[in-house]
Amino acid sequence: MERQDPDPALKPALMQFDMALAEFARARRADPKASSLGVLERSRLLMTLPGGFDALYRRVRSLESAGIFGTSDWARPALLQPALAKHSLRAAGAVTTIVEALSELRMLAVTRGDYFHPGISAEQARHFLTQVMALNLDLLSGQLTEADRERPKQLGTIVLELYRYLVSHLGYESLLDSLVAEVWRLLDQGPVQVDSICEMTGQIAKCLYDPEMKTRGSSDATRLVRALFAPTPASAEDPGLAVYEQRLKDMDDLALSSEASSFARSMFDTGLASPYHAVMLRFLRDTGQDELIPNILGLTMTGLDDLYCYTELVHALIDEAIYPETCQAVYGLTMMLERGSLFTPSVAQALWRQIKLQPSAETNQALAETFGDARPPRVFLLAGVINLLGQPLGVGQGNNPTCQSAIGLSMWASNEADYLLQVLAWAARDNEVLSRFEGQEVSSRDLEPGLVKGTPVDVDPVSLVLIPHLDRLYGEMWRRCENRDEDAHRWINPEFYGWWVSHGFRAVTDVKTGEVRDYEGFIRHFYASYHPFYNGNIPVIHAQPAGIAVTDSAARFVGRHAINILRVALSPKNEMRVYFFNPNNDSGQNWGQGITCSTHGNGEFRGEASLPIAEFTSRLYAFHFDPLELGDLSAIPEKEVARVMDLGYTSWAAPTDRSPD
Incomplete structure (x- = not known):
């Protein structure tokens, strides 16, 4: 079996594990009920190390012989249920999760013929693993949900690495449809960060076109593969970038125009740009055929106006930022122009500065370590800027506890792009971001690290550079407020995000005890501030930060999380819904009680999540509002308030689940 690269800490950890396993085996022979906690903890530690899963795989027979599965359901693998296995992996305690992980390593060994098990056949084991992996497909993106990220003892990361390990040895073939x-x-x-999506699409392509894999393709799969590898007639067989560029040189004007339009259709179909797209765009610039740029970008009237008013700037952005390695910036550029971003005062000037910006040595190193050295670091950063300005709702926090900072990036990219570019210039060039809090200047330079202790993981270039600074600033503001009698977000959010954050603020939990207080008044204030039927039909003018109590699929409290309320409106099904931005990389989460966030099919714009307003309010714990535009609190129906309270009290607000910050 192919092995993971070993970690220097692996050898001593293995020695300790083997001793613990031998001691456990002796104890179980003497007492069938002897504790397994010691060997399970050693197993958990191994799972956190590169090479650890390989080591456990080779010892899984010994683990089972020693009695690690005891007389539990795991001792009868043929009876195990994939749906229950998902719960054991993703939502159970540490002991259950580690035992389930060991059981799945056992299933892998049986599937591969490395372990003959009298209780289950290789075919049964493979079928079981296929279903478990299909049920956990969200892990293929490499992103952890808020619930996973908050789990103790690195359990979320362990499950993610287990999943990667299983997929690397079983392949994607059986998972293709899912x-x-x-x-x-x-x-x-x-999303602005599509590396994992492109990787998954590459795996889909292998499944579809590998002659050794007898897979049945679908039109949806083919569209994805073509979007990246064969988006146009001249790239239909994925000829390679050099061959494709030569084909462009041999085309006449009519063929070039047709090729450009094919790129635009493919890009808008999927939201993905191909490296071939970047090759043709640069070819048009190099050969002076700029008149085809609107065709290859697929611009409509707004985008054309932006392009024609700022032609020199757009051409400079193409020349400086768009290469095959940064090809997704083609889509970002299109969406930026379609949003009319360059008409916002000061944005064009700020982009000229960004084009000429020379990042610091520290910034260059961080960018190169994350995105490689195929292009200078400043190219990746500029491409990241284009993507973020084109898709403000596509930024995510990655596997980092930085929802507040990610909301800031999205909010500024939408409302105040020139400010975003200013703080980015400070961070990238000067290794410092300046801010103010209650009249006093705050600099990120000398502050202690916040929640992010090292380089942010799984984020776009702008986030990579800015998040550490923003995280430190937010943490410093929090420290200055932490001894106050009310929730610190009341004071921090307007100073951190901008003047448009409303001055009114309600939090339903007591800052010191965590107790829910005046739940009914809290709900009525939210409806009277945001529900068009009760606030005088005033729309959300500026997006407002809010705090939600995240729950898992069993409606159990996981933790608190920041989101951004974008609008409240009737859906196409005539249902009042709250449309919001969730920075956790996956807005389609199941919060239990039948509450599943929707990202498509209920009137969402791309990048939005939504919920019916009662369900959303049931997970809300803090929000801002305009006290001068508050509706009639008594107008909200008693039945609606009671429903929200019931959903809250039977989930996160239940007495046993209440938890202070």
Whole structure:
């Protein structure tokens, strides 16, 4: 079996594990009920190390012989249920999760013929693993949900690495249909960081076109593969970039125009741009055929106006930022122009500065370590800027506890792009971001690290550079407020995000005890501030930060999380819904009680999530509002208030689940 690269800490950890396993085996022979906690903890530690899963795989027979599964259901593998296995992996305690992980390593060994098990056949084991992996396809993106990220003892990361390990040895073939659906679900959310999506699409291509894999393709799978590898007639067989560029040189004007339009159709179909797209765009610039740029970008009237008013700037952005390695910036550029971003005062000037910006040595190193050295670091950063300005709702926090900072990036890209570019210039060039809090200047330079202790993981270039600074600033503001009698977000959010954050603020939990207080008044204030039927039909003018109590699929409290309320409106089904931005990389989460966030099919714009207003309010714990535009609190129906309270009290607000910050 192919092995993971070993970690220096692996050898001593293995020695300790083997001793613990031997001691456990002796104890179980003497007492069938002897504790397994010691060997399970050693197993958990191994799972956190590169090479650890390989080591456990080779010892799984010994683990079972020693009695690690005891007389539990795991001792009868043929009876195990994939749906229950998902719960054991994703929502159970540490002991259950580690035992389930060991059981799945056992299933892998049986599937591969490395372990003959009298209780289950290789075919049964493979079928079981296929179903478990299909049920956990969200892990293929490499992103952890808020619930996973908050789990203790690195359990979320362990499950993610287990999943990668299983997929690397079983392949994607049996997962194809589920995998294709998962990619489309992620694309519906308009992410700016698409590396994992492209990787998954590459795996889909292998499944479709590998002659040794007898897979049955679908039109949805084919569309994804073509979008990246064969988006146009001249690239139909994925000829390679050099061959494709030569073909462009041999085309006449009519063929070039047709090729450009094919690129635009493919890009808008999926939201993905191909490296071939970047090759042709640069070819048009190099050969002076700029008149085809609107065709290859697929611009409509707004985008054309932006392009024609700022032609020199757009051409400079193409020349400086768009290469095959940064090809997704083609889509970002299109969406930026379609949003009319360059008409916002000061944005064009700020982009000229960004084009000429020379990042610091520290910034260059961080960018190169994350995105490689195929292009200078400043190219990746500029491409990231284009993507973020084109898709403000596509930024995510990655596997980092930085929802507040990610909301800031999205909010500024939408409302105040010139400010975003200013703080980015400070961070990238000067390794410092300046801010003010209650009249005093705050600099990120000398502050202690916040929640992010190292380089952010799984984020776009702008986030990579800015998040550490923003995280430190937010943490410093929090420290200055932490001894106050009310929730610190009341004071921090307007100072951190901008003047448009409303001055009114309600939090339903007591800052010191965590007790829910005046729940009914809290709900009535939210409806009277945001529900068009009760606030005088005033729309959300500026997006407002809010705090939600995240729950898992069993409606159990996981933790608190920041989101951004974008609008409240009737859906196409005539249902009042709250449309919001969730920075956790996956807005389609199941919060229990039948509450599943929607990202498509209920009137969402790309990048939005939504819920019916009662369900959303049931998970809300803090929000801002305009006290001068508050509706009639008594007008909200008693039945609606009671429903929200019931959903809250039977989930996160239940007495046993209440938890202070």
